[in-house]
Amino acid sequence: MPNPIIQRELFGMLRTRRALAVQVLLAVALAGLVLLYWPTDARVELSFRQSRQVLRVFGYGALVGIMVLVAVFPATTVVREKQQGTLALLLNSPMGPGSILFGKLVAAMGFAAILLVLSLPAAAAVYAMGGVSLTQLGQVYLVLSLLALQNASLALLISSYAGNSDSALRLTFGVILAIAVLPLVLIQFISPEAQLPLAPGAFIDHLGTLPQVARDDTYEMIPPAIGIPAYTVILTVGAVLVYVTRFMSPIAAMMQVLGHGDFMSQGLLTDGNDLPRYAVFALFGTLVCLGLTYKRFRGRMLDRPRAAGKITQDQGGKTRVLRALMFLYFFDPQSRSGLIQPFINPVMVKEFRCRVFGRGHWMMRLIGVVLITSLGLMLAATRATVHWGVGTLGAIMVVLQMGIVMLVTPALASGLVSSERESGGWDLLRMTPLSAFSILFGKFLSVIWMLVLLLAATLPGYVIIIKISSGEAYRVQNVLISLGLTFAFVLFASAAISSLFKRTAAATATAYTFVIGLVAGTMLFWLGRDAPFSAQTVETALMFNPLAAALSLIDAPGFGEYQLVPGNWYVMGGGAVLSLAVLAVQTWRLTRPS
Numbered sequence: 001m002p003n004p005i006i007q008r009e010l011f012g013m014l015r016t017r018r019a020l021a022v023q024v025l026l027a028v029a030l031a032g033l034v035l036l037y038w039p040t041d042a043r044v045e046l047s048f049r050q051s052r053q054v055l056r057v058f059g060y061g062a063l064v065g066i067m068v069l070v071a072v073f074p075a076t077t078v079v080r081e082k083q084q085g086t087l088a089l090l091l092n093s094p095m096g097p098g099s100i101l102f103g104k105l106v107a108a109m110g111f112a113a114i115l116l117v118l119s120l121p122a123a124a125a126v127y128a129m130g131g132v133s134l135t136q137l138g139q140v141y142l143v144l145s146l147l148a149l150q151n152a153s154l155a156l157l158i159s160s161y162a163g164n165s166d167s168a169l170r171l172t173f174g175v176i177l178a179i180a181v182l183p184l185v186l187i188q189f190i191s192p193e194a195q196l197p198l199a200p201g202a203f204i205d206h207l208g209t210l211p212q213v214a215r216d217d218t219y220e221m222i223p224p225a226i227g228i229p230a231y232t233v234i235l236t237v238g239a240v241l242v243y244v245t246r247f248m249s250p251i252a253a254m255m256q257v258l259g260h261g262d263f264m265s266q267g268l269l270t271d272g273n274d275l276p277r278y279a280v281f282a283l284f285g286t287l288v289c290l291g292l293t294y295k296r297f298r299g300r301m302l303d304r305p306r307a308a309g310k311i312t313q314d315q316g317g318k319t320r321v322l323r324a325l326m327f328l329y330f331f332d333p334q335s336r337s338g339l340i341q342p343f344i345n346p347v348m349v350k351e352f353r354c355r356v357f358g359r360g361h362w363m364m365r366l367i368g369v370v371l372i373t374s375l376g377l378m379l380a381a382t383r384a385t386v387h388w389g390v391g392t393l394g395a396i397m398v399v400l401q402m403g404i405v406m407l408v409t410p411a412l413a414s415g416l417v418s419s420e421r422e423s424g425g426w427d428l429l430r431m432t433p434l435s436a437f438s439i440l441f442g443k444f445l446s447v448i449w450m451l452v453l454l455l456a457a458t459l460p461g462y463v464i465i466i467k468i469s470s471g472e473a474y475r476v477q478n479v480l481i482s483l484g485l486t487f488a489f490v491l492f493a494s495a496a497i498s499s500l501f502k503r504t505a506a507a508t509a510t511a512y513t514f515v516i517g518l519v520a521g522t523m524l525f526w527l528g529r530d531a532p533f534s535a536q537t538v539e540t541a542l543m544f545n546p547l548a549a550a551l552s553l554i555d556a557p558g559f560g561e562y563q564l565v566p567g568n569w570y571v572m573g574g575g576a577v578l579s580l581a582v583l584a585v586q587t588w589r590l591t592r593p594s
Contacts, residue, residue, distance in 0.1 A: 003099060003102065003103040003106070004095075004103070004492055005095070005099070005100055005102075005103025005107065006103045006106050006110070009077065009103060009104055009107030010106075010107040010110045010111065011109075013073055013107065013111055013523065014114075018072075018506065019073075019111070019234075022072070022115070023114065023115065023118055025068060025069075026115055026118060026119065027118040027119070027121075027122075029065065029521075030058060030061055030118075030119050030122040031062060033058065033061045033119065033122075034057070034058055034122045034125050034126060036057075038125075040052065041286040050129070050132055050144075051126065051129035051130060051131035051132055052132070052258075052259065054126050054129060054525045055126050055132050055136070055140075055258060056258045056259075057524050058126050058140075059140045059254055059257065060120075060121065060254065060258075060520075060524060062119055062144055062164075062233050063143070063144065063147065063250060063251070063254050064145050064516065064517075064520045064521075065096060065115070065119075066112065066115065066116075066147055066148055066151075067147060067151065067176060067180060067250070068128050068173075068513055068516055068517075069115065069513075070108070070111070070112045070115065070147075070148045070150040070151050070152060071152065071154070071155040071172050071173070071176055072169070073108060073111060074104065074105075074151075074152045074156050074159065075154040075155035075156075075158060075159050075168045075169050075172040075504050076110040076157060076159060076165045076168055076169065077104055077107075077108075077156070077159060077164075078104070078159035078160045078162075079159045079160075079162045079163070079164060079168045080163055080165060081166070082566050083164065087262070091297065093320040097294055097297030097316070098294060099296055100185050101156070101290065101293055101294050101297055101589055104156060105152060105153065105156065105290070108152040108155070108156070109148060109149060109152055112145075112149075112152065113324075115148075116141060116144060116145070116148075123137055123140075125143075127501055129474075136257065138252070139257040139275060140257055140258070141321050142279070143250055143254050143257060143273070143275065143278070146250070146278065146279055146282040146283070147282070149282065149283075149286050150250075150282045150286055150525070151172075151176055153285070153287050153289035153290050153293070154172065154175060154176065154288040155172045156289065156290075156293050157289040157290075157292055157293045158171050158175070159172075159298075160293050160296040160297070161296070164502035164504070164506035165503070165504065166415050166418075166419065166505050166507075166508050168413070168505075169376070169505050169508040169509055169512075170411040170508060173411070173508075173512050174405075174407055174411065175409055177347050177403075178250055178407075179245070179248050179544070180249050180251055181249075181251075181403060182245050182249070183245040183246045183248075183251070184253060191538040196239055196242065201240075203243055206239070207236060207239060207240075208548050210232055210235040210236050210239065211232050212229050213235065214232040214235060214305035214334060215228055215232040215453075215471075216230075218381040221226050223321060240510050241561040246274075246575070247274070247277040247278050247281040247380045248278075248281050248282075248498065249278075250278060250282075252278065253274045253275045253277075253278035253279075254452055255274075256275055257275060258276040258284070262377065295575035308377035310487070310558050312562045316587075321365070321563035325339045344433070344536050345438060345441060345442035345445060346442065347429075347434065347438065347439050347441075347442025347443055347444050347446075348441075348442035348443070348445040349442075350442070351442065351443060352446055375497055382401045384489075391574055397554075398479060398547070398550040398553075399547070400552075401455060401483055401550075402483070402486065402547045402550060403518045404451070404454050404455060404544065405451070405455075405486055405487050406490060406519065406547075407489065408450070408451060408454060409447065409490045409491055409494060410485065410490065410494045410508065410512050410515055411508070412447045412451075412493045412512070413490075413491050413494035413498065414445070414494045414495075414497060414498050414504070414507045414510075414511040414512075414583060415493050415498060415504040415507060415508065415585075416440075416443045416444075416494075416498050416499075417443075417500045417587070417590070418496040418498045418503060418504045418506075419498075419504045420498070421590070422502060422503055422586070423506055426590065430591055434545065436587045436588065436591045440583070440587060443495075444491065444495070447491060448491075451487060455487075455508070465492065475553055475554055475555070476554045477551050478565065479554055481569070482546060482549055482550045482553060482565065482568065482569065482572075483550065485546070485569055485572040485573055486546035486550075486572055487517060488573075488576045489546070489572040489575045489576040489579070490515060491576075492575075492579035492580045492583060493511070493514065493515075493575065493576075493579040493584050494511040494515075496580070496581070496582040496583040496586070497510050497511045498511070498516065499582070499583050499587060499590070500582075500586060501588035505506060515552055518544065518545065519545055519547050521543055522541045522544050522545040522548065523540065523545065523547075523548070524543075525537065525538050526538055526542060526558070526559075532559070535561075535562075538562070539562045539563065539564065540563055540566055542559075542568075543564055543567045543568050543571055544568070544570055545564075545568070546568060548562070548568075549564040549565055549569075550561050550566060552564045552565065552585060553565055571586060
């Protein structure tokens with residue numbers, strides 16, 4: 001390896017305990033999934049139904065593992081160099097920016113290759129069952145390789161912009177999950193009668209027919225003068241988003257390879273070319289990310305000149321008076337401290353003022369996004385119930401809400417304690433008159449307020465459901481209870497994980513792995529319902545899945561036959577109490593005198 005970056009990055013990565021844990025975890029998980037689905041008798045089915053079922057479990061399990069684990073190391077490699085001060089030395093070394101980027105990418109892909117090699121024994125067991133060709137296995141590994149390349153290049157780009165490791169991991173996981181899961185939600189808004197074509201020329205012609213579709217439709221509770229242009233925009237934007245995101249997501253390509261593409265084909269004129277299109281989109285996205293990262297390396301990435309500012313005495317009279325009042329009172333931290341009343345938790349205020357998205361202008365932007373999303377969901381709900389019914393719309397709302405909880409909550413809560421320990425702020429908090437309860441309560445409030453604003457955007461859809469079908473009020477109430485318990489569980493579990501780590505990056509990666517593994521891992525049992533798992537086994541496994549419980553409450557297709565409530569409520573509540581107990585014990589240990 002003539003490139004020293006490859007040696008330093010790859011070998012240094014493999015020497016860490018985290019890399020060893022990741023390799024062992026993936027190998028054991030895939031082997032365990034294959035063993036769970038392995039037939040218990042010596043008879044062989046001529047239809048090879050069980051072998052195809054095992055292949056699906058292996059393919060989806062490997063997809064989730066590669067999606068979550070590969071991006072952890074490249075997402076922190078560049079930002080760690082900036083924090084340690086070695087990036088400036090590296091950029092001023094005889095190595096060019098292309099060599100540096102190539103070395104970091106090859107190191108990340110080398111680790112991904114090791115993970116793929118560790119999955120070969122499980123793949124060999126699947127092939128030994130029969131009914132699975134080498135071509136099909138090769139296509140599975142092609143999707144996994146493209147996914148690893150796509151995520152590694154994206155993680156390197158985000159790492160070059162991030163200011164610290166935990167923010168790089170949060171943004172990386174958020175973008176990766178959005179790319180993978182967003183098509184599953186958006187495609188449900190395409191009517192089965194729409195027949196959205198996937199060929200480029202036919203798709204462009206289809207966009208030209210959407211205004212006429214909007215004019216021919218009927219509108220309830222909305223004036224046509226507003227509904228027609230608004231619905232035209234929604235149809236156009238929705239069609240473009242579905243068309244683009246479908247081929248960016250590896251799930252559609254993997255579903256086609258595994259013969260499971262019916263769920264991703266609603267309202268689409270599919271032609272069986274999902275894998276080639278995903279390969280084109282993945283390679284194009286990789287080249288774009290690498291090009292932008294190369295431009296960052298080639299430019300003055302570390303040079304951040306400050307604005308020259310404005311001299312107050314050179315401004316007009318009114319401006320000088322206004323700036324004097326503002327800077328002497330409102331923008332003065334000592335003056336603003338008087339606004340913190342005795343009944344306001346100062347830790348909560350500190351979290352909002354120190355967090356980028358907690359500042360005032362970002363909060364106003366968030367409220368604006370919530371309002372726009374609310375109006376869009378109300379219009380979509382009004383139109384969607386005409387085509388699919390209340391059950392399908394309710395499933396979309398549940399997936400959207402659970403996605404927000406499982407995507408945003410770990411990002412906000414996984415650094416509640418670890419970030420303070422990493423920056424040294426925990427010692428300062430220990431010296432304040434605040435108790436450990438007040439510290440944790442303030443941090444929890446900072447997360448709860450942010451999530452409440454985000455979740456409020458999805459509530460108007462339920463209002464439309466209740467308005468159209470009065471009998472759905474009880475179901476909506478139970479779904480909201482399930483959502484609240486899930487939020488409490490994910491919040492306390494992420495905070496407990498945060499208290500166990502000294503580094504925020506490790507805590508964030510662990511929290512996301514735990515949450516995604518809990519949801520995706522139990523869903524694998526649902527894929528094997530009736531063969532080889534019985535209905536009771538699937539129901540027991542789904543009892544730990546909050547998403548499945550909410551889908552069963554709304555009577556979504558494939559989940560309505562399982563009775564997961566109130567069992568899942570007990571699991572989520574017990575898990576939240578256990579996590580809170582772990583957090584309390586660990587916080588007590590951390591607040592003791594040294």
